[in-house]
Amino acid sequence: MYQASAQPLSLPSGASALEAMQAIDWLSGVSTDTLSLLAERSVVLRLPKGAQIFEQAETPGFCQMLLAGTIELLAVRDSEETLVEVLQPVDLVLPAAVLGELPYLVRARVRDEATLLLIQADAFRSAVARDHALCLAVLASQATQFRRQMKLAKAVRLRSAEERIGSFLVALALRHPGEARMRLPVEKRHIASQLGMTRETLSRALPTLARHGLRIEGDTLIVEDLAAARGAFPFDPLIDGRDPIKPMLPRQGNPK
Amino acid sequence: MYQASAQPLSLPSGASALEAMQAIDWLSGVSTDTLSLLAERSVVLRLPKGAQIFEQAETPGFCQMLLAGTIELLAVRDSEETLVEVLQPVDLVLPAAVLGELPYLVRARVRDEATLLLIQADAFRSAVARDHALCLAVLASQATQFRRQMKLAKAVRLRSAEERIGSFLVALALRHPGEARMRLPVEKRHIASQLGMTRETLSRALPTLARHGLRIEGDTLIVEDLAAARGAFPFDPLIDGRDPIKPMLPRQGNPK
DNA sequence: AGGACTCATTGATTTGCGTCAACGGACAGG
DNA sequence: CCTGTCCGTTGACGCAAATCAATGAGTCCT
Structure with a gap:
């Protein structure tokens, strides 16, 4: 096993x-x-x-x-x-x-x-x-x-490859408020498969994101214009948000 | 609302x-x-x-x-x-x-x-x-x-459009054992969106399935060669199978 | 009967992205 | 030091499927 x-x-x-x-x-x-x-x-x-x-x-x-x-x-x-x-x-x-x-x-x-x-x-x-x-x-x-x-x-289903990358990076940036440069959390090939694309596609799309204020140098992301990035790749809590696990507590007794 | x-x-x-x-x-x-x-x-x-x-x-x-x-x-x-x-x-x-x-x-x-x-x-x-x-x-x-x-x-992720259609039809046929012709359960455009493709793609792919023993006439499926169809589009229980909802019953008492 | 629907089919064209392939840098090991 | 391996990049190419567009067939309504 x-x-x-x-x-x-x-x-x-x-x-x-x-x-x-x-x-x-x-x-x-x-x-x-x-x-x-x-x-x-x-x-x-x-x-x-x-x-x-x-x-x-x-x-x-x-x-x-x-x-x-x-x-x-x-x-x-x-x-x-x-x-x-x-x-x-x-x-x-x-x-x-x-x-x-x-x-x-x-x-x-x-x-x-x-x-x-x-x-x-x-x-x-x-x-x-x-x-x-x-x-x-x-x-x-x-x-x-x-x-x-x-x-x-x-x-x-409803985002293109480039948009998925953009949203991923924006979400990453928002998790590090104030910071202008941060390292990618995992290797690029993992990011690619997580986003449902090949490494090649990721590799090709990354340079184009500079047009929206997101530059990648090696394994670090440099946020040059967060506002522009958020405009191009809006953070959607119904897609990018993460809910914590929050169980209810058992109650007993009076139904009413 | x-x-x-x-x-x-x-x-x-x-x-x-x-x-x-x-x-x-x-x-x-x-x-x-x-x-x-x-x-x-x-x-x-x-x-x-x-x-x-x-x-x-x-x-x-x-x-x-x-x-x-x-x-x-x-x-x-x-x-x-x-x-x-x-x-x-x-x-x-x-x-x-x-x-x-x-x-x-x-x-x-x-x-x-x-x-x-x-x-x-x-x-x-x-x-x-x-x-x-x-x-x-x-x-x-x-x-x-x-x-x-x-x-x-x-x-x-791991089937092409044609394969999804084929598998769908095979699953349909298997649910009607012995029958050679059966009506499609829903309109074709619904099948298309259910299978994650456009109507046009579905429309184009359907005729080609005759090569595998599956012919469509209007809204009915004619199974001409089930064995061939199953060979080309194997039924995979880990994809095509449907589990029923089967809750456990609460037990109480002795942990051991 | 004749519009006005919707649904399906078929054609022509586009395109996003995968595939295949070659290459360079970073590292590790003999 | 050289040689393997892994990772990323870049280029050329192909293809599956979407898109745009036009045309029937069927059904409902007046």
Whole structure:
């Protein structure tokens, strides 16, 4: 299952797993009882860059939670793969497949050295079926992921390649207010695949963005005219915005 | 909010809403108490073809459940819209937005005259926060929708226009085993937008599919060589398959 | 019957972006 | 030092699909 160049380091479960989960804010509503129950059935795993986490069509044996690093989800056909999504910590990895006991629709691979919490699938499912607060937290995670998917679909459908790049850079600039130069967060080829295009297309489009106040030098972005850039590539919260995971808390008692 | 040519018919809530919900199999695990509580805060609505259900960026005031008919979700930019997904009954309409009190990412419009159950948003949210079984059912719906989205993304990314058409027709044929001719389920322009292409492209591609045992005459598909068709456009359950909504049941008691 | 719709088809043309290929810089290892 | 590999850039080319445009076929309405 894990094909890695370096052998994965599997820490003894228990303590570290519990601590990890208690540190996650969107799990703060879940009782320690439930979390430690899950922790007992968990393993914390550290996987090197490039390691394959699971294969498309595989049926999940664990619920995986990404604690650190990033992983990419790849749709596979024959021998070619195209990127579907990049997952950031802290989040569940395709909870839909685990909950439904259904085969994964994509392949998952480590992009930047990742720390994963693996919870035995049936332990996870029965915990969700037993603990309302956990159920709400998973629901919140799943809902957030759904919206992210839909935003991606919108971006690809109604923006051209150049616009996607522009919006990406504007969003980046807005996340670093006041700064005039900043480094690109990842390698350009990753940006390209994240934006649904080839490296060549990205490479060709970048110089043209100087016309809108965005200059790239090597791996750093120089914001020369933010107003112009925002004008050309308006930040759309319904596409570029990122919602946090925010579960509701269970209530009980009086319906009225 | 509802701009319809014919005025929407709003039935008195209570009884009919409750009956409607009790008839939904994936809500069968939810107590009658909770359902009737929701029913009290609900309205059943019948909307004609073309009616707009809600607008992109609007914040949901209701949780909408599609009971009959179909609705389409459209990503909007300026004055052009592109189809993101088609919703079939019975399912929740973008529960993620309702749960998170977040703006809708898309516009929703009635394709075939639709019956909707509108549940007041806060009543719905508090019911989910209160009733574990309901929470599980909503989670199942949301998870299924997530997987559907991902399948769509895969289809667009790794199949050409012709392949998407072929796969669509093969899936259609497989749903009518033994039959040699069948009518297309919807108008061709709807098929085109569902498959992410223009009508013209669809129109041009259809005749060429005869080479693979699929002939179209007007609005009916004639399966001349199913084996050939399946060979050219293999049915991939990880793209073409449809999972039903199947919620878990709440359990309680002994963790072990 | 005759307009006025919408839907589908077909043609001509354009174009965005992918593909193929070659090349240069940065690094690492023998 | 030279030689591999990886990443990015640039050029030439091709192609799938969109766009623009015109023409039937079917249906509804008066």
